[in-house]
Amino acid sequence: MQPVHEWHAAPLPAEEAKRLRLLRRLDLLDTPQEEVFDRATRVVAELLQVPIALISLVDENRQWFKSRVGLDVCETARDVSFCAHAVHSERLLLVEDTHADARFAGNPLVTGAPHVRFYAGVPLRSSHGPVLGTLCAIDTRPRTLSASAQAALCDLAATVEREIVQREAARETRQMQEVDRRKLRLSETRFHTIFEQTPTGKAIVALDGRFVEVNPKLCEITGYSADELVSMTFQQITEKADLPTDLRHVAELLDGTRKTYTLEKRYRRRDGEPVWIELSVALIRDDRNRPLHFVSVMHDITSRKHSEQVLRDYRQELERRVLERTCELTSSRATLQTITDNLPVLIAHVDAGLRYRFNNQVYREVFGVEPSALRGTHVREVIGLATFERCLPYFRRVLAGERVSHEDIVYEGAPSRIWNATYIPEFQRDEVVGFYIMSQDITETKHRENQMRSEVMLDALTGLPNRRALAEQLALCIDAARDDAVPFALFFMDLDGFKSVNDQHGHDAGDALLRQVAARLKKTTRAGDLVCRLAGDEFVLLARGISSSSACSRIAQDICRAIGRPFALGEAEALLGTSVGIAMCAGGYDTSAEAILGDADRAMYEAKRKGRNGFRFASVMADAAPAVNNYLEAHRHEAVSH
Template structure:
């Protein structure tokens, strides 16, 4: 036996079946009549109107058998529902899908089956009208067409049932909606803080809420005896009546106006009135609905406000003239300053620019106002300065000392961004940008010529002299490392001076990378280097630094496909807070001549370096006097 799989639209099909509200209902003559007529027309003992539920097939009409349902798993009709076409089985014993089906091997001993799908208007197949016989039989095309017509009769009954259920549901929904709508209207009408009134076409009050009676001063009973015109200020009646006529003529759907009611004591009360016309289903007018708000206090406030506005406008004119004079003065002053001056808002748009912008950016300062900084500065410059803008908008005064504008990238500017505040809140920032190109060039030239070694970029002899003089004056502990390359002359002779220069530059780079960031690395000249290391007060630390220098310098250098072996000898001297000699000008002069002063730290370091060379090179030695000075300081 083969059980029919579930159709692809099974969920939608089951929803449609259950929406019929037909499962497990009692017999109905309309369906039973179709089953009897089909049994007579086809001469079969059993006719079923079968509805296929989730796990069963249930029979709305079951002519010829007593059972009301069977499991879906053994159902022939489930196969017809799956294919959505008429299913004809002339001999169930010859069909492998049903040969061992319990409905074939047992009661009711089905041999012949013909089932026509029952299809709803949306296309879902919910069951079949089926013919069953206990003996095999043939089924012609004419009989199939007739069975389909009988099935259409069942479908019509199902559709009639569905439409009836839908009508009942819609009627009940409309009834509930109407009840809810009426309850809501009454609630809104009675409890709203706005005066409400229902007025007939003759202007008489039909219904009013409590708020309306409070506004006009009449109780509900008195108002039902009056018209709206009788409680309206005479000067406002004509306008109200004219607008009501516009509603009746269909030229407006609603109207609003401000008018005055007269209370019983003759006191006028200003109100805001909104009126709508209610019509029946044919469009005939029924009555007016009026909504009223007391605006007496507002009218008094408006009068006071008008007087205040007159005074305020005069003040604004005076303040505007004052600001214009101030703005003109600021524009004149800033236009004559050799700097970029601007005001920027929180959206990073210019609010003010001086005349210097015309020269630098070739842009009219007036036209820059309201434009974004990105548009003027260019995307690259804008992105590089964005963090400074953010800090200024966060309330911090910041300076960027190396700004290059795309309009003239060769110039260097120093820009300061100052937060602009109003009542403690940042409203933007001021920009002051000065051209410092020449200043930077001068500083660079001076620095390079005075303190830097032109080959390696390290500090030169003069810079060392100034630094050591500062250390001596400050009585600071420090160590000196005198470094001399081993066999440098042979390298120069073998590979040439260009290679020698490149090697010196590499040694300078390695020394700078090896020692601490605040240590000074200096090239005295030739292949001699000095490192001044602050805060070194014991020989163990000094030896560790010297070892690191030797290790860094001794790494082979690959140049032009050649591997150049190199090393250095290092002499070390420690100075202390007491008794330590400074580096004198005489010592530096002696070093320039290739001599060393024995009582000078630099001379001692030089002497220790020669001891390292005599010890086999690529090593270090600590000057004995440096040990003595360190011991005295301890």
């Protein structure tokens, strides 16, 4: 037979880029010899009685020998490598005579040193699938290999492969631990910044009421230094009259009756002066649900309480004066009519049967009825049935002799205006024979209050609803899902690549980029959905009426596509992605705002671990989540690109 001088280099595997990434991530290339691998090649050489045994790792342009017996060189070119062919094998590449195989007959390793005539190589696979290299036996003479010898070689390869897989797992575990540590450090930094720099008092409080950590704003509110406060309890600085209510709420937190509470109370400052605060408290528990400590947030509302007191004093003084003048002028109805007609207040006198005995001219302005025509008319016929039903409990109380006030009244005759009414009983011989009504128009005051509340519920940078607004709406959605079986889905989004843009272009550019992201999210989502900014580059979408994972997938894909388009930063462009975690809540599913946010947050981090600019479903979906996430894993390229 004439010698064949042709040979063929092995083609590249289908997942070559992935295979090379996994190989380099393993950190085995160009490392010193290790006994655990050398033991395997020695056994192969002795077991099969071959002069050469190798553990070969196939790199981009070479094959490198992690362990070798009978060969002086540590690597050869990939295009002449037998192992590059073995990479394509499922179990074993066996060449009993290279001179008889067109792929190898002209190979330089056959025609020259080490004069390979026999080759048997078992692929070594990564835990992720691709083949990284081989365990191979080489002889300088042709030979056959029995089935038992082939099985023994495969068993030895499995031992080497297990060592490689264990190292992969250990390295990935270390990487995940480092990621978790970085996230923890970032979380601690964010918490410290929020804790120290926000314009509200904040404190971490031990279960016995002792201040553990306080921020500068709380020191400013109370007048105590941080060192002084951490040696005290909240009971010591709380006004005694307000303490029982506070302690009752604390007990309800500890026994699980409630998860948070908010109340208005007074602290006694260091200089002895009282200060009104709005206190919000949450109980933090460990992973075994044992109480750890309280987190308290305090707003100084002294100015507001002062304004409310001034307004109450004004109303009481006005009511007192009107009542005094009404009593003084009872004998002169004409004079009474003249005075009350010129007061910007609805004034009426009602008998015990709830029929009008007197009305001032403001009734004509509001209800379009001549006051004199109302005498003897039942109150229900004037203010409307719905309003009458709401007011009736107050009417009963005043007819029982109690002076009462009723806020937020909307009369059917004036639906755009809001009123505050005071009912004052009329006594004759210690018996209530009727009552006086004084209603003030508080529409503008309510509008200002609502505007102030809206401002508190918005993120100052993006104009989106903030965390407080999300908490309020999420609680309503959870109640609706539990009681009315109305499903919803929560999408937790974290921008990919935002930090590098922020570092490269500056915080002003970062802020402008966040505003653009907010605009795209609002444009991408439905009109009735709630898009919120939590903090930094974290956003949340609350979508009502979503009941299927396919609908959630479409929404998440739309979000990824929208954020994946370039953003304009002056003359430059910025490219971002977004990792989305999805938690669904269907009818009858009992959860909490904290739990579903946590589920969506963990799913978002899973999306980041799986490649970023994609989405994952949370385990809260129970049986559906594994199937959906397995599908996404199998179609990751499609899910991200779409």
